[in-house]
Amino acid sequence: MSFPFSVDLDDAVPLYAQIERQVRALLGRGHWKPGDRLPSVRETAVRLRINPLTVVKAYQHLQQEGLLETRPGAGVYARRAPRSARSAARQEILRRLAATAAEAAAHGIGREELEEIFAEALGMLAPKGRP
Numbered sequence: 830m831s832f833p834f835s836v837d838l839d840d841a842v843p844l845y846a847q848i849e850r851q852v853r854a855l856l857g858r859g860h861w862k863p864g865d866r867l868p869s870v871r872e873t874a875v876r877l878r879i880n881p882l883t884v885v886k887a888y889q890h891l892q893q894e895g896l897l898e899t900r901p902g903a904g905v906y907a908r909r910a911p912r913s914a915r916s917a918a919r920q921e922i923l924r925r926l927a928a929t930a931a932e933a934a935a936h937g938i939g940r941e942e943l944e945e946i947f948a949e950a951l952g953m954l955a956p957k958g959r960p
Contacts, residue, residue, distance in 0.1 A: 832876050833860065833868070844879055848887035856896060861907040867897065869904055 833855055836847050855861060870888065874881040888905050891897040898908050933943045 834873060834877060836877050836879060844877075844883045845887040845890070848873070848884060849890055852887070852891055853896065856907055863907050863909040865907045866903075867905045867907065 834848055834851050836844050838844075840847060842850075852867070861867060867888075868876075870881050870884045873884045877884075888897055888899070892899060892905075896908060898906050900906060930943060933939075933946075938946070
Protein backbone atom coordinates (compact mmCIF):
# COMPACT_ATOMS: atom_id res chain seq x y z
CA MET A 830 0.00 0.00 0.00
CA SER A 831 1.29 3.44 -0.85
CA PHE A 832 1.91 6.07 1.79
CA PRO A 833 -1.41 7.83 2.51
CA PHE A 834 -0.19 11.44 2.76
CA SER A 835 1.33 13.95 0.42
CA VAL A 836 2.02 17.65 0.72
CA ASP A 837 2.22 20.41 -1.83
CA LEU A 838 4.92 22.90 -0.89
CA ASP A 839 3.48 25.42 -3.39
CA ASP A 840 0.01 25.33 -1.82
CA ALA A 841 -0.92 28.34 0.28
CA VAL A 842 -2.50 25.96 2.82
CA PRO A 843 -0.03 25.28 5.65
CA LEU A 844 1.53 21.80 5.62
CA TYR A 845 -0.03 20.81 8.95
CA ALA A 846 -3.47 21.76 7.61
CA GLN A 847 -2.87 19.71 4.45
CA ILE A 848 -2.12 16.69 6.63
CA GLU A 849 -5.17 17.33 8.83
CA ARG A 850 -7.42 17.56 5.77
CA GLN A 851 -6.05 14.29 4.39
CA VAL A 852 -6.42 12.44 7.69
CA ARG A 853 -10.05 13.64 7.99
CA ALA A 854 -10.76 12.50 4.43
CA LEU A 855 -9.11 9.10 4.97
CA LEU A 856 -11.03 8.58 8.21
CA GLY A 857 -14.25 9.62 6.50
CA ARG A 858 -13.71 7.16 3.67
CA GLY A 859 -12.98 4.33 6.08
CA HIS A 860 -9.28 4.02 5.26
CA TRP A 861 -8.72 3.71 9.01
CA LYS A 862 -11.25 2.33 11.45
CA PRO A 863 -11.35 3.22 15.16
CA GLY A 864 -8.36 1.54 16.79
CA ASP A 865 -6.22 1.45 13.63
CA ARG A 866 -2.68 2.80 13.97
CA LEU A 867 -1.70 5.76 11.80
CA PRO A 868 1.80 6.31 10.44
CA SER A 869 4.11 7.58 13.16
CA VAL A 870 5.17 11.20 13.39
CA ARG A 871 8.72 10.21 12.49
CA GLU A 872 7.74 8.07 9.50
CA THR A 873 5.40 10.75 8.17
CA ALA A 874 8.01 13.49 8.55
CA VAL A 875 10.72 11.41 6.87
CA ARG A 876 8.52 10.32 3.97
CA LEU A 877 7.19 13.83 3.36
CA ARG A 878 10.56 15.45 4.03
CA ILE A 879 9.10 17.91 6.50
CA ASN A 880 9.76 18.92 10.09
CA PRO A 881 8.36 16.39 12.60
CA LEU A 882 6.82 19.29 14.55
CA THR A 883 4.54 19.94 11.56
CA VAL A 884 3.18 16.40 11.83
CA VAL A 885 2.89 16.73 15.62
CA LYS A 886 0.82 19.90 15.15
CA ALA A 887 -1.55 18.18 12.72
CA TYR A 888 -1.96 15.12 14.91
CA GLN A 889 -2.50 17.29 18.03
CA HIS A 890 -5.27 19.28 16.33
CA LEU A 891 -6.97 16.06 15.26
CA GLN A 892 -6.57 14.66 18.77
CA GLN A 893 -8.21 17.81 20.21
CA GLU A 894 -11.14 17.20 17.84
CA GLY A 895 -11.43 13.66 19.17
CA LEU A 896 -10.50 12.00 15.87
CA LEU A 897 -7.15 10.60 17.02
CA GLU A 898 -5.66 9.39 20.27
CA THR A 899 -2.03 9.10 21.26
CA ARG A 900 -0.99 6.08 23.26
CA PRO A 901 2.35 6.80 24.91
CA GLY A 902 5.01 4.53 23.52
CA ALA A 903 2.55 2.88 21.12
CA GLY A 904 1.69 5.55 18.55
CA VAL A 905 -1.28 7.44 17.19
CA TYR A 906 -4.62 5.70 16.64
CA ALA A 907 -7.91 6.52 14.94
CA ARG A 908 -10.93 7.15 17.16
CA ARG A 909 -14.60 7.40 16.44
CA ALA A 910 -15.46 11.10 16.45
CA PRO A 911 -17.44 12.09 19.53
CA ARG A 912 -21.06 13.02 18.84
CA SER A 913 -20.37 16.67 19.71
CA ALA A 914 -17.54 16.84 17.16
CA ARG A 915 -19.71 15.21 14.49
CA SER A 916 -22.53 17.63 15.28
CA ALA A 917 -20.21 20.63 15.01
CA ALA A 918 -18.76 19.27 11.77
CA ARG A 919 -22.26 18.73 10.41
CA GLN A 920 -23.22 22.32 11.17
CA GLU A 921 -20.07 23.64 9.50
CA ILE A 922 -20.67 21.48 6.43
CA LEU A 923 -24.28 22.65 6.25
CA ARG A 924 -23.11 26.28 6.43
CA ARG A 925 -20.60 25.72 3.61
CA LEU A 926 -23.10 23.88 1.43
CA ALA A 927 -25.65 26.67 1.90
CA ALA A 928 -23.03 29.21 0.83
CA THR A 929 -22.15 27.05 -2.18
CA ALA A 930 -25.83 26.73 -3.12
CA ALA A 931 -26.23 30.50 -2.94
CA GLU A 932 -23.13 30.99 -5.10
CA ALA A 933 -24.42 28.43 -7.61
CA ALA A 934 -27.77 30.23 -7.81
CA ALA A 935 -25.96 33.52 -8.41
CA HIS A 936 -24.28 31.87 -11.41
CA GLY A 937 -27.55 30.51 -12.75
CA ILE A 938 -26.93 26.93 -11.64
CA GLY A 939 -30.20 25.35 -10.57
CA ARG A 940 -30.98 22.68 -8.02
CA GLU A 941 -30.82 19.75 -10.45
CA GLU A 942 -27.42 20.76 -11.84
CA LEU A 943 -26.12 21.46 -8.34
CA GLU A 944 -27.22 17.97 -7.25
CA GLU A 945 -25.33 16.54 -10.25
CA ILE A 946 -22.22 18.50 -9.27
CA PHE A 947 -22.50 17.28 -5.67
CA ALA A 948 -22.94 13.67 -6.82
CA GLU A 949 -19.84 14.07 -9.00
CA ALA A 950 -17.88 15.43 -6.04
CA LEU A 951 -18.99 12.51 -3.87
CA GLY A 952 -17.88 10.14 -6.61
CA MET A 953 -14.41 11.67 -6.45
CA LEU A 954 -14.17 10.60 -2.78
CA ALA A 955 -15.19 6.98 -3.25
CA PRO A 956 -12.25 4.56 -3.00
CA LYS A 957 -11.50 2.66 -6.19
CA GLY A 958 -13.87 -0.26 -6.64
CA ARG A 959 -16.51 1.07 -4.20
CA PRO A 960 -19.62 3.17 -5.03
